[in-house]
Amino acid sequence: MMTKNLLKQAGLDQGLPSHFEEGAWVEVIQRMDDIYTNLVQYQIELEEKNAELERAYTELKQAHQALKDTQQQLIQSEKMASLGRLVAGVAHELNNPISFVFANMHALLGYEKRFLQYLEAIHNNVSLAQREQLRKQLRIDRIMSDIRPLLEGSMEGAERVSEIVKNLRQFSTPASQKPEVFDLVALCKRTVLWLVRSASIKIEVVHDCPEQLMIYNYEGYVSQILVNLVQNALDAMEHQAQPCLSTALQIKDSQVWVQIRDNGTGINELDLHKLFDPFYTTKPIGKGTGLGLYISYGLATEQCRGSLSARNYYEKGQNGALFELSLPLKWSDAHG
Numbered sequence: 001m002m003t004k005n006l007l008k009q010a011g012l013d014q015g016l017p018s019h020f021e022e023g024a025w026v027e028v029i030q031r032m033d034d035i036y037t038n039l040v041q042y043q044i045e046l047e048e049k050n051a052e053l054e055r056a057y058t059e060l061k062q063a064h065q066a067l068k069d070t071q072q073q074l075i076q077s078e079k080m081a082s083l084g085r086l087v088a089g090v091a092h093e094l095n096n097p098i099s100f101v102f103a104n105m106h107a108l109l110g111y112e113k114r115f116l117q118y119l120e121a122i123h124n125n126v127s128l129a130q131r132e133q134l135r136k137q138l139r140i141d142r143i144m145s146d147i148r149p150l151l152e153g154s155m156e157g158a159e160r161v162s163e164i165v166k167n168l169r170q171f172s173t174p175a176s177q178k179p180e181v182f183d184l185v186a187l188c189k190r191t192v193l194w195l196v197r198s199a200s201i202k203i204e205v206v207h208d209c210p211e212q213l214m215i216y217n218y219e220g221y222v223s224q225i226l227v228n229l230v231q232n233a234l235d236a237m238e239h240q241a242q243p244c245l246s247t248a249l250q251i252k253d254s255q256v257w258v259q260i261r262d263n264g265t266g267i268n269e270l271d272l273h274k275l276f277d278p279f280y281t282t283k284p285i286g287k288g289t290g291l292g293l294y295i296s297y298g299l300a301t302e303q304c305r306g307s308l309s310a311r312n313y314y315e316k317g318q319n320g321a322l323f324e325l326s327l328p329l330k331w332s333d334a335h336g
């Protein structure tokens, strides 16, 4: 009865069936009470879970950022390693033009001495006969005809040095990389030349490429991929008696396909599927980290909008590994 009175007081007794007994009400209210308590409990739990979820989300975001930073650092350190490998070849390349600039300067210094001697004689009003004799003796005419080629040769050498330095700059600033138009054939040949020069063994190089192929892409990244592929090829041919490295460039299905082929050890067929996994390496500690292909694959597919694949080949008694890098001919048509 008490419950009924309470409901009446609260004005909630309207429309209640007359047979509704107080016992039933007590039970209903008890249940509602339980439900309410449960609801409050659920809400508290929900809030806790929500806070937990938020914490987990923040942690996940931080971990993702850390992973992204690490990946960037890995790319950078692998790039530095590529650069290190190139240095010996670059030093060799620089040596050539620098040494002929030196030789030319040396010759010009000698010429300058003879010129001064001849000019001094003229200023001292020597006789015509003496002047002619001096002219022959000092070989002034020969010097005159030599000066231009010497200067032109030196200019060419200086230009070659500045070109090499310019090409090297593409390795230095990864963040500011922007896609641009460049000659893929020249890049390919340059990379091979520099790395082959730095190798300890003599390697035959065969290029099957057009004269020039201009594409729009990230030159620095493409170069980094090529350095990795060529360096791997050179490593694989270390114990080969007649090492041969071939490159080929072909256009097919609106892509340009760059093939790097060696006649080295080849890749263990059972390991082919893990070739692009991070830290997969068969090289001794200190020689390889197993990141070259992993990073190259990421750069090829994500940055350069292309693909990278590997296989073994067996042809005309030759065998070894063949890597294929594809790049879009038209940047806008490629997925990115």
Ligand SMILES: Nc1ncnc2c1ncn2[C@@H]1O[C@H](COP(=O)(O)OP(=O)(O)OP(=O)(O)O)[C@@H](O)[C@H]1O
Binding pocket: 228, 232, 233, 236, 262, 264, 265, 266, 267, 275, 280, 281, 282, 283, 287, 288, 289, 290, 291, 292, 293, 294, 321, 322
């Ligand atoms: N041309 C190749 N011929 C035979 N095996 C190869 C060739 N290229 C790659 N490999 C195999 O794939 C592995 C992974 O290559 P990857 O470039 O990723 O790492 P790495 O060369 O070992 O080390 P680094 O991080 O210095 O590049 C190599 O250790 C080698 O076993």
Ligand SMILES: [Mg+2]
Binding pocket: 228, 231, 232, 288, 292, 293
């Ligand atoms: Mg490598």
